[in-house]
Each structure stands twice: as C-alpha cells, then as structure tokens.
Amino acid sequence: MFTKQTLLATLLGGLTLYFLGWIFYDLVAGGYFEENALHHIPERMDMISIALGALIEAFVLANVYRHWSVSKPGHFCGFEFGAWIGLFVGLGAGLVFYGTAEVHTLNTHLVDAAWNIVYYGFTGLMIAWGYGLVSKKETATD
Secondary structure, X not given: OOOHHHHHXXXXXXXXXXXXXXXHHHHHOHHHHHHOEOXXXXXXXXXXXXXXXXXXHHHHHHHHHXXXXXXXXXXXXXXXXXXXXXXXXXXXXHXXXXXXXXXXXHHHHHHHHHHHHHHXXXXXXXXXXXXXXXXXXXXXXX
C-alpha cells in the first residue's frame, strides 16, 4: 500500500487531478459552469483542501489500479481504468447529484460527465506511468 510505486503513482495522479481540474474548471470552462448554475456558487476556494483531496483521490486510485492492472498491464490500461472511474463519477454520481441537488442544469452535468472521463482517464494514465517508471528502475538495478 505504501510502496515506492504507489507513492510515485499517487504523486503523479495527484498533480494531474489538481492541475487538470484547475485548468478546466477555472480557465477553460469556468464561465460555462457559472452561467449554467441554478444557484449562486461562492467564489471562495480552499486550495489546500483541493490539493489534499486530489492526493487522497490519487492514493485510492493508485491502490485500486494496482489490483486492476494485474491482468492488464500497460499505459493504455491506465487510461482505460481512469475512464471507467470517470464514467462512474461523472455520469453515475453526477446524475445522482443532479437528481438530489439542483446546482447545475442537466446539460452542465453531461458536459462535466464527458470531461470526467477524459480527466480521470489522463489521471489513470499518469498513475500507470508512475508504476511503470518504478518497475523499470527496479528491474534495471536487479
């Protein structure tokens, strides 16, 4: 659980979640989400909580990926793994959230769902790459 591989994968995944989230939700689509909000969303952001949350998500994803990748090694497997997580979070949990809390329009949730597939897909790719980097180093030194 706390191997070199898992820690490197967690770091890479956490950085990916943090920076891709910031780029998309602030720079690329921030205006779209503000325009399609059904309620005023406060602009206060606690960046420490966001960074900590990204690291926790990445740690969990890295540990789940470790078990997933036993039968499917490779970087594409990492993207596939992340895309499945993105589908779960973006479309599954997103529609439940839409049905229980009126914060955004349905179209906004669908845009977010599509983004989550890509977002978590790239995160899975980086996690797979992190595992691959440590594996290559360890086999080279043996």
